[in-house]
Structure formats: C-alpha cells, structure tokens
Amino acid sequence: MRDTIQPDRHQPGHRLEHCVHLSLLAGVGCSAVLLIAGMVRVIVNGTPWAGGPPPSLLELFRQTEQGRGRALLNLGLLLLTLTPVFRVAVIGVGSLLAGDYRFAAVAGIVLILLGISLVLGVG
C-alpha cells in the first residue's frame, strides 16, 4: 500500500529532483573537503589567520595549485556560495529540457538576480 502511493522515482519530475539532490550534495561535499584540507594546511603551516578581501579568481586558483591553506579555504567558501546558484541552473536547464517553460523562466529570473549580486559584490 505504502509503495503504491509513494512518488515514482522514474517520473521526469522526480529525475529533476534527483539531479537537484545530487548537485546540492556534491556542492556541500566538495566544499567541506576543501575547507577541511585548507584548515589542515593552515594549522600545519602556521599561516596567519588574518583575513582580508579575497584575491582575484585567477590568483585564487594559482594559490590553490601551490596548496596554500587560505586559498583552499577561500575556494571552499566560494564553492559553497555557488552551490545554490548551481542548483538553480540545474533546475533551469532541467525544466527547459522537460518543456516546463514557465518554471525555466522563473529559474532564469532567479539566476539573473544572483548574477546581479555577483557583479555588485565581486564583479
């Protein structure tokens, strides 16, 4: 009885939900790994804790390649912040492919607003 009324995981709508679930999980998981790695590097190397504005993206990747603790932390936090943005993009593309144009338009508007915030903040 219970199984018959539970949502069908093979329905197109549920596939989108599964993709959203995976995108959120991947974002949090990857950022947690980067944050833990960064914390370990900072503690081991005894890097000063003092902060400041984040470096440019190019500089951040260069510092991450060198294994700098603070760069790993900044990248982890940036990835964490981008996780909900990625989730919105997944919903937008998914609903577009499913032919749900109204939902895709809503996702597009939210993405534009997040883009405005990105430009205002770090652009």
Place this chain on the structure above:
Amino acid sequence: MASATATSPQCKTITMDLSTTHLILIISAGTVTGIVGAILGTGGGVFLIPVLVLGLGVPMHFAVATSILSVIATSSAVASTNVERGVANMRLGMTLEIATACGAIIGGLTAGWLPAPILEAVFAVVLVPTAILMWRGGVVRQGSAATTGGLSDPHLPVSPGWLGATYYDDTECRAVTYRVQRLWAGLSISFVAGNLSGLLGIGGGVFKVPALHLLCEVPMKAAAATSNFMIGVTAAASAFLYFGRGEVRPALTATAVLGVLAGSRIGSHVNRFVHAGFARRLFAALLVLVAVEMLTRAVMRGA
C-alpha cells in the same frame, strides 16, 4: 581575538588573530548552533551571531557574513534530502526566491552602510518577534492538520495547480496534496525575510514557515522544507556582497561552517530524544535575554 581599529563599516582595517583556542571555541559554537538548529528546525543564525559577537568578540559584520555562509551550508545539506523525498516544493520555492533574492540584495547592500552598533541594535530588535514566533511554534505545528483547509484530505479530489504539490507523509502514511493560496502574501513575507537575511545573516525561516502555513495554506511539513530549500539562494544572494567587502574571513567562516555542518548531522540524530516544545520555549526565552544584552551593548557603543 578581534581588535577594531576603525568603527566605520567602510574602513576594513579590522584585524583578527585567531589562536588554536579560538579555533576550538568557534568550532564548538558552530557545532552547538548546528545541533540547536536541527532540533528547532531553524538555520541557526539567530544563535550563531550572538555567540560570535557577545561570546567571542567577533565584529558584527564578520559574524553576519559567517552566519550567512553557515546558513548556505545547512540549507544545502538539509534541502538535498527534502528535495529527494519530494517534501520541498521546488516550484513554490523558486517563485518565492525571486522575492527573497531581491530582499537579500537590498539587505546586503544596506548592511554595508550601517555601523556595527546600529546593525547590532536592529538584530536585537528582530530577535524579539523571532523569540515570540519560536515560542508559539509548537502551537502552530500542533494545529497544522486542522488548518490546511481540508486540502490535504486524501478523500477530496484536489488539483494542486501549478504551484501546489503532492508529497508522501511518512508519519501519516499517506500522500498529501495541496494548493497554494494567497501567493502575494507569500511573496511579501519572503521579501521581508530575504531582507532580514541579507541585513542580519539569519535564515528567516522563523518568519517564512508560519506565513507559508497560515497564509498560503501549505502543510506545515512542506512549508518548513520549502522554506529551508529557499534559504540557500537567499543567503547566496547577499553572500557575494559580503565577499566583495572582505567581510568573509576564511579561517573564522570555515571553522564555523564545519562546526555547523557537524552539529546539524548530530542534531538530526538527537532531536528524536529531545522534547521539541520544551527546547523551543527554552531557546525562545534565551533569545529574549540575548536581545536585551545585544541592545544594551549597541546602545553603550553607540553612545
């Protein structure tokens, strides 16, 4: 820990030196916040900010930025489960995110102009209605079955419409279908909640959940899951502004985020052993005390 060499939010010459002791204290504060958040069903920002500001001496703007990133972490982790289970209403959540994102951007921009004592005073004032809603939370939850307007009755043929949804309720062992009423009310409250989130670093779920439930007639479980689903985007909308102003301190924020993530995992396991109604009222009372303490501090510093 923090020595403020300038009080203006435009001057970013505040230095922060974190020792290993501070690291342990921050991760502990984050863990406790995560546990409390999981038990009470909140993002935890209302608890994390006072602990950082009053307990550890972290400047208000840094505490808000830290809280915003922590809110993104908990929201993303919890929403991933709620979306997979079909409890979070993605269409309603995304529609309301338009309002919350607008509010969060305005709030995040405003926070950049406000001096710390003013921000602390506003935070203290907002804590009072938060505490009242938290105190009454048990009453709303108990009344949820009776206030869905019969829409969740499995014997009634209900069309969910474009914004409504159907989810499977594990505790009642049945599918629940509902329509969304008074979308304008949901949009209005979402804008205000988003504004408070961007300004003060709180998730705003304590305002959105009752509004979705009582005004939009969304069942309580779906209202809480949908609110949590939205919080991540709301916080991200203002997080970029805090990043740009250099108020996201990597070590401080990363430590708190990891603590909150661990705490929310622990909290989701221990919450079945905790009497939620008692915990809710205990922390509501605590919030009032924190509000008084923060307001006093803000007035003293402002003077």
